[in-house]
Amino acid sequence: MTFPNKVCAVCSEEFELRPDKPGFANRCPACSEPEQVDAVTMTGIDADERKTLKEANEARRLAMRDLLYRKDS
Ligand SMILES: [Zn+2]
Numbered sequence: 001m002t003f004p005n006k007v008c009a010v011c012s013e014e015f016e017l018r019p020d021k022p023g024f025a026n027r028c029p030a031c032s033e034p035e036q037v038d039a040v041t042m043t044g045i046d047a048d049e050r051k052t053l054k055e056a057n058e059a060r061r062l063a064m065r066d067l068l069y070r071k072d073s
Contacts, residue, residue: 002016003016003017003018003019004016004017005017006025006026006028008026008027008028008031009024009026009027009031010027010028010031011028011030011031013028013030013031014028015028015029
């Protein structure tokens with residue numbers, strides 16, 4: 001069985017689009033890897049660190065919203 005050949009949107013390299021290929025359908029396996037590394041990093045940290053990260057993101061988002069809101073008024 002052959003798979004359709006696609007051109008990677010990132011590096012313009014041709015690759016086989018396999019149904020079980022991880023990552024984006026328009027990216028070759030090599031260019032899909034950063035996402036996988038991210039996933040590994042996320043599972044590599046413990047729950048406390050993840051909570052801290054989440055809280056930091058939340059605080060940043062609130063600060064951004066505050067900033068935008070102030071600009072509007
Ligand atoms: Zn690529």
